Amino acid sequence: MLRRDFLKRTTLLGITSLTTACSSESRWKAAAFRKPMISQVAILKASSYQENLVRVIVDGIKACRLPVLGRNVLLKPNLVEYERDTVINTHPAVVGAAIGAFLQLGAREVRVGEGPGHRRDTDGLLVASGLLPYFKEPESSFVDLNLDDTKRVTLLSNFMGIDALYVAESVLSADLLVSMPKVKTHHWAGMTLSMKNMFGIVPGVKYGWPKNFLHWHGIQESILDINSTIRPHFVIADGIIGMEGNGPIQGKPKPCGVLVFGDDPVAVDSTCARIASLNPEKIEYLRMAGEFLGNFEERQIEQIGEAISRVQTSFEVIEGFKHLRS
Amino acid sequence: MKERLLSFLCENQNPDGGWGYFPHKQSALEPTAYVVMALGQASGHDEILQNAVGFLKARQTAEGGWPINTTDTETAVWVSPLVGLSVLTTSGFDSSCQSAFAFVLKTFGKMPKNWLLHLSEWLGYGNPANVNTNLGGWAWNPGTATWVEPTCYALLFLKRLQGKLPGEKVAVAISEAEAMVYDRTCKSGGWNYGNAQVLGEELRPYPLTTSLALIALQEYPSRIENQKSLAYLKQAIVVEKSALSLCFAGLCLDIYLQEWQNVFKQLDDIYRETQFMQSIKTAALAVLVGQAHQGRNILKHRSVRT
Numbered sequence: 001m002l003r004r005d006f007l008k009r010t011t012l013l014g015i016t017s018l019t020t021a022c023s024s025e026s027r028w029k030a031a032a033f034r035k036p037m038i039s040q041v042a043i044l045k046a047s048s049y050q051e052n053l054v055r056v057i058v059d060g061i062k063a064c065r066l067p068v069l070g071r072n073v074l075l076k077p078n079l080v081e082y083e084r085d086t087v088i089n090t091h092p093a094v095v096g097a098a099i100g101a102f103l104q105l106g107a108r109e110v111r112v113g114e115g116p117g118h119r120r121d122t123d124g125l126l127v128a129s130g131l132l133p134y135f136k137e138p139e140s141s142f143v144d145l146n147l148d149d150t151k152r153v154t155l156l157s158n159f160m161g162i163d164a165l166y167v168a169e170s171v172l173s174a175d176l177l178v179s180m181p182k183v184k185t186h187h188w189a190g191m192t193l194s195m196k197n198m199f200g201i202v203p204g205v206k207y208g209w210p211k212n213f214l215h216w217h218g219i220q221e222s223i224l225d226i227n228s229t230i231r232p233h234f235v236i237a238d239g240i241i242g243m244e245g246n247g248p249i250q251g252k253p254k255p256c257g258v259l260v261f262g263d264d265p266v267a268v269d270s271t272c273a274r275i276a277s278l279n280p281e282k283i284e285y286l287r288m289a290g291e292f293l294g295n296f297e298e299r300q301i302e303q304i305g306e307a308i309s310r311v312q313t314s315f316e317v318i319e320g321f322k323h324l325r326s
Numbered sequence: 327m328k329e330r331l332l333s334f335l336c337e338n339q340n341p342d343g344g345w346g347y348f349p350h351k352q353s354a355l356e357p358t359a360y361v362v363m364a365l366g367q368a369s370g371h372d373e374i375l376q377n378a379v380g381f382l383k384a385r386q387t388a389e390g391g392w393p394i395n396t397t398d399t400e401t402a403v404w405v406s407p408l409v410g411l412s413v414l415t416t417s418g419f420d421s422s423c424q425s426a427f428a429f430v431l432k433t434f435g436k437m438p439k440n441w442l443l444h445l446s447e448w449l450g451y452g453n454p455a456n457v458n459t460n461l462g463g464w465a466w467n468p469g470t471a472t473w474v475e476p477t478c479y480a481l482l483f484l485k486r487l488q489g490k491l492p493g494e495k496v497a498v499a500i501s502e503a504e505a506m507v508y509d510r511t512c513k514s515g516g517w518n519y520g521n522a523q524v525l526g527e528e529l530r531p532y533p534l535t536t537s538l539a540l541i542a543l544q545e546y547p548s549r550i551e552n553q554k555s556l557a558y559l560k561q562a563i564v565v566e567k568s569a570l571s572l573c574f575a576g577l578c579l580d581i582y583l584q585e586w587q588n589v590f591k592q593l594d595d596i597y598r599e600t601q602f603m604q605s606i607k608t609a610a611l612a613v614l615v616g617q618a619h620q621g622r623n624i625l626k627h628r629s630v631r632t
Contacts, residue, residue, distance in 0.1 A: 083530070118518070118519055119519075119532060119534070120475075120534055120570065121532070121533075121534050121568035121570045121571045123567070123568045123569055123570055123600070123602070123603055123605065123608070124566060124567040124568025124569075124570070124571055125568070127567035127568075128567055138600065138603055139348070139601075139603050139604045142603075144347070147347035147348070147354075147607075148347075148351075149346070149351055149352045149395070149397070150352075150394070150395060150397055150398065151397065152397070152399070166398070187524070187525060205347075205354065205356070205394050205395070206394055206398065206402075207466060207467060208404065208465075208466025208467060208470075208473065208475075208476070209466075209473075209475065209519050210473075210519055212465075212466060212467075212470050212471050212473065213466065213467045213470055216440075216467075216469075216470045216471065246525070246527060249529075250527050318525075
């Protein structure tokens with residue numbers, strides 16, 4: 001056991017050193033990315049899913065001054081599995097309210113798209129999760145990104161060690177791509193937020209269920225390459241009730257009472273991590289993304305609405321991620 | 327319902343002879359394969375069927391397999407046996423099937439291990455999903471892990487060809503892949519995508535993958551895993567809302583000689599309510615379910631072992 005522990009520790013140390021050594025600009029072309037000087041993130045309170053969430057979301061979009069008028073919007077919630085009394089998915093009330101909010105603000109079209117990572121029966125998932133009633137015409141309001149037309153897209157960074165990925169066409173044709181994650185812990189990545197949520201734009205029909213191709217090339221690496229290439233234009237994170245512990249499926253509900261908004265996914269995700277009392281600098285993909293994709297340091301983020309300290313709560317994490325607390 | 331679905335399918339054939347997952351979408355191999363199987367067992371659609379089979383054969387790659395759709399530039403491991411099966415059931419065993427057979431056999435393999443997995447096993451931690459990595463099967467993509475669904479498609483195709491082609495290699499691949507699927511059975515019976523547990527936590531099965539695995543393992547109806555999985559499936563589908571899952575469940579229960587009249591009714595109800603959300607694949611499968619109801623289950627093998 002002692003030998004195993006020693007080897008485990010030295011191996012982890014080796015991996016960390018290796019990762020750090022490789023984290024140079026050779027992984028991305030600096031000229032292709034321009035981080036904003038300051039990113040705005042709005043934290044708005046929402047105590048339950050029964051609240052007037054359309055109003056909260058309209059306020060969040062306006063606070064971030066996101067131009068919506070006449071735009072073709074694709075909302076990308078996190079819809080993975082359905083299990084009674086769990087909080088795996090972005091709550092359907094939040095998705096429904098986002099549809100209403102974007103239409104109210106003058107969007108030309110609002111559609112919802114998701115490519116569930118584990119299951120092929122998206123039709124049943126829509127019913128069981130409670131999302132279906134929010135669509136006036138399900139066949140035109142919802143796109144199964146797993147089965148959508150595909151397009152090969154050249155990656156703008158090189159963490160996975162591949163040149164290109166196939167991506168769902170509806171994602172590429174949207175004027176405004178909105179990532180709508182659930183605020184959750186994740187047993188492989190530490191936390192799953194707006195950037196990890198983008199795994200759903202990669203079609204299962206090409207990469208399978210689960211999207212093991214991405215895991216095979218490294219979860220953190222895949223998150224970085226996908227988001228460097230297809231960056232969500234806006235984020236609405238559902239932290240009304242988040243998930244702690246053994247997420248993203250088997251964790252426990254964690255009431256948090258917030259919706260978090262912003263046009264810099266790195267800044268929004270870092271803020272969500274801080275709300276959960278976890279250190280974003282210790283989440284490898286966030287730290288790396290902070291080098292070229294967006295802002296993750298508190299001094300580079302202008303907080304609108306609630307201060308983090310007023311809504312901060314402590315999320316449980318599994319043993320392997322205890323270090324995120326430091 | 328069956329006639330309306332057949333009309334829906336015929337009306338939505340793309341000019342290239344294939345079908346997309348939904349109307350007006352680019353032709354994809356999976357939905358086209360199911361439509362071809364459905365039309366092949368229906369009468370009066372000869373021209374449409376001929377164009378569809380032409381589409382499939384024209385898309386076969388030099389490797390012998392098929393891509394996932396008309397923009398994919400690679401040969402897909404998972405969809406190739408499914409397309410091979412549809413060509414086999416409509417055109418018989420021809421050169422196209424022979425090439426597909428070679429491709430499917432070539433893509434059989436054990437789960438590749440990266441250095442981290444090797445290290446983890448060496449340290450005695452095993453792998454996070456606690457699966458037997460020494461059993462071969464099929465992956466979704468070349469060079470990645472093996473999973474239940476692609477392995478089931480390959481099993482269905484190879485078993486249909488057994489006897490037509492000699493070779494101990496086929497028998498070995500089938501036997502090992504069957505063991506691999508059994509190794510992934512959930513504790514309570516049934517299958518999900520292929521991890522019965524992760525990090526020590528039991529994961530739950532899904533009706534769709536359970537049906538598919540039971541269909542692929544139909545020669546062993548008396549095995550305890552089949553029995554437990556069948557019991558799970560019968561219970562799970564009572565509240566199932568997915569037409570796609572119900573279609574596979576219907577085809578499965580028919581093979582196992584179980585009562586499945588309710589599945590037929592549930593499908594009919596969902597169709598009235600949603601028209602299957604215009605899904606070509608579900609429509610084609612529902613036609614196959616109707617044909618199974620009339621005694622022509624295309625996924626049923628002839629020989630059954632116990």
